[in-house]
Amino acid sequence: MKEIHKKIRLINKILKTLIKDSFQYPHRLVIDTFTVIARCGVLLVLYWFVFKLNNGIINGTTFVFTAWSIFFYFSFSTLRLHEVSKWMMDDVRTGNIEMLFSKPISYLFYRMWWQIGMGLYSFFIVTILATIVLIFIVGLPQTMMIGIFIPTFVLTFVCAIILTLFLYSIVGLLAFWIEDINPVFWIVDKAVMILGGSYLPIALFPVFMYKIALYSPFGASKFITHTVYDSWQVDWYKLVGIQLLWIILLGLIVYFMFKKAQKKVSVNGG
Amino acid sequence: MDLNSIVVSNLTKKFSFSIRNSSLSWFKNLFFPKLKEIVAVNDISFSVKHGERIAFIGPNGAGKSTTIKMLTGILFPTSGNVNILGFDPTKDRKKLAYQIGTVFGQRSQLLPNLPLTDSFEFFGVMYDMPEKEIKIRIAELVEIFDLGSFITQPVRKLSLGQRMRAEVAVSLIHKPKIILLDEPTIGLDVVAKKSLRDLLLKINKEENTTIFLTSHDVGDIESLCDRTIIINHGVLIKDLPTEDLAKTFVYEKYIDLIAMNNFDKFPSLPEGISYLSKDKNKITVAVDVNKINIQESIKKLLNLFIVEDIDVYNADLETIIRHIYERDS
Numbered sequence: 104m105k106e107i108h109k110k111i112r113l114i115n116k117i118l119k120t121l122i123k124d125s126f127q128y129p130h131r132l133v134i135d136t137f138t139v140i141a142r143c144g145v146l147l148v149l150y151w152f153v154f155k156l157n158n159g160i161i162n163g164t165t166f167v168f169t170a171w172s173i174f175f176y177f178s179f180s181t182l183r184l185h186e187v188s189k190w191m192m193d194d195v196r197t198g199n200i201e202m203l204f205s206k207p208i209s210y211l212f213y214r215m216w217w218q219i220g221m222g223l224y225s226f227f228i229v230t231i232l233a234t235i236v237l238i239f240i241v242g243l244p245q246t247m248m249i250g251i252f253i254p255t256f257v258l259t260f261v262c263a264i265i266l267t268l269f270l271y272s273i274v275g276l277l278a279f280w281i282e283d284i285n286p287v288f289w290i291v292d293k294a295v296m297i298l299g300g301s302y303l304p305i306a307l308f309p310v311f312m313y314k315i316a317l318y319s320p321f322g323a324s325k326f327i328t329h330t331v332y333d334s335w336q337v338d339w340y341k342l343v344g345i346q347l348l349w350i351i352l353l354g355l356i357v358y359f360m361f362k363k364a365q366k367k368v369s370v371n372g373g
Numbered sequence: 374m375d376l377n378s379i380v381v382s383n384l385t386k387k388f389s390f391s392i393r394n395s396s397l398s399w400f401k402n403l404f405f406p407k408l409k410e411i412v413a414v415n416d417i418s419f420s421v422k423h424g425e426r427i428a429f430i431g432p433n434g435a436g437k438s439t440t441i442k443m444l445t446g447i448l449f450p451t452s453g454n455v456n457i458l459g460f461d462p463t464k465d466r467k468k469l470a471y472q473i474g475t476v477f478g479q480r481s482q483l484l485p486n487l488p489l490t491d492s493f494e495f496f497g498v499m500y501d502m503p504e505k506e507i508k509i510r511i512a513e514l515v516e517i518f519d520l521g522s523f524i525t526q527p528v529r530k531l532s533l534g535q536r537m538r539a540e541v542a543v544s545l546i547h548k549p550k551i552i553l554l555d556e557p558t559i560g561l562d563v564v565a566k567k568s569l570r571d572l573l574l575k576i577n578k579e580e581n582t583t584i585f586l587t588s589h590d591v592g593d594i595e596s597l598c599d600r601t602i603i604i605n606h607g608v609l610i611k612d613l614p615t616e617d618l619a620k621t622f623v624y625e626k627y628i629d630l631i632a633m634n635n636f637d638k639f640p641s642l643p644e645g646i647s648y649l650s651k652d653k654n655k656i657t658v659a660v661d662v663n664k665i666n667i668q669e670s671i672k673k674l675l676n677l678f679i680v681e682d683i684d685v686y687n688a689d690l691e692t693i694i695r696h697i698y699e700r701d702s
Contacts, residue, residue: 109501116498120484120491127486127527202482204447206499207470366449369388 113208114216121220135181135225139233143177146302147241164306164332170241171331172304178230179260179327180301182222184267185292187214191275192284200368211361214275215268246331255339259326262346266324269353270295276357279364291321299325306332317342320349377456378551378583379421379444384453386414386439386607413439415607416453423550426577426584428598428615432698436607437587441555444585445475458550471500474544474582478556483528483539490524492543500547510546517579518542518572534565541569545576552576554586558593566590570597591691603697611697621693624663630656630674631682643673 125131147170154166191214194200203210246252274291277284296302298316305316305328316322326342329335335342391406414436421427431437442448444455446462446469455462460469483492490511497507515521518538523531531539537557544552554573558566574597576582588594594601594615601618603611611618627649630636635653642648645664649657656678660670667685674683688696 112498112501116495120487120495123491124484124486197480199480201442201445201447201477202475202480204466205445205470205473205475206496207467207501208499209467368448 125224188275192278195278294321298322300328428594431604474549478559629684
């Protein structure tokens, strides 16, 4: 119990410190806002046009679903959880890992919460503002107004955070063996981007691609993009179940990789 | 009661890495690489008592930092044992971390964008200290380390001297029993160095904190450490009180000869005397007093050179340490 209290206190401190840190750099918020506008906004305009050309319906879905699905993807990406692997690589390359290894903390626990804290401020501000704008421009789909939506959305969102952190931590931990993880990071990041439904909404996926998105950890880490569709009300438990299975599997991989990685530590000047 | 803070027995660390063999194909190089092994620390043993101030020195690549990192649990030894305050760093790294403080001179643990107080509070929570205790300790450290004038400034705006003082102060937030410092005075000016050394001495006296530091700066060793351990090529070559270190090369004296006019010839010297530097205005020679005494050497030198002034002196600590390194290599 004492250990849990200690961890909660540290998490609280990390998050508060990083939110305070974010205030020191208001331009980061501006950059994040522009990134969402530039990437998500442009896509939405393009899809609005494409849907219009097809009389408002493609593959049985309408623009309003597509817009929210894509928005959820980009809103989630403002948390920048994927950067956990780059931080890990930097820790290994620069030798900064020795600073963290000499503290009474679990390195992975600390790095993951640090990553959450880094993006929290931008995430909340950008998401709240963009949600209001989106409600005004495209409106809310019916599926987001039923009772089951919010609890299941929160559940899959939390699972997505854990799964994303585990997935990218595996990439980051590779730095203990290969130092430069950039090529692996690029492949994993693009897989998540494509199968997560960033540029092509999952409702427009061909069947085989939808199945890959459904059963791979890359797609599963972005199941929040599925929550706006009708099928979510029927399939949510299956999708959350898939996420949980991946969390267990990737969690075990992270655990064993880290056990091995600890013994691989090599820092310049020792 | 155990008097030792640190006990190191037969500690060895080997690093192995793959090297590219140009005569092999890329496939063989990738999957069956040739491995090269380096012994960074080779079978060293020593112990440190509570409250001691140890200088752990050696030339670059001697194995100092590797040893410190094994003491803190950052690196795993290949063989041998480390016991710090009853903990095995490989098994009890987190428990041990509550008892020790670390300062790595080339890295910063402070939060760069926030005022120094945030770093203190952050690490206080990390070390699971109650809020009230954190505040009291911050006040103590601010007073001891004289941080008051810049405690509210963002860390990135501090000078290097201020930052290093802050680094040491932050590493003491949880009142560690041992502080391990890896080149803490690197890059500091003479005033900042002295100030940091004085503060470390104060902490050692007031809180009985064991100090274990690596440094290339002789001043750190002379003014701070009561015992010096020298390591080279991963092997412990000397472990003695710092004051005895100065006597290590007591058989060697140095003589400076200042020219009356200019020295235009540099004849060969008698046995036991050798040139260290030859200049038109000044010659420095080393005298091995086991072979020739000082009186005799001065007589012989005065027969060889016309001098305006002469100065006889012992080797300083830096020279002694250099000699030890050179002799060992």
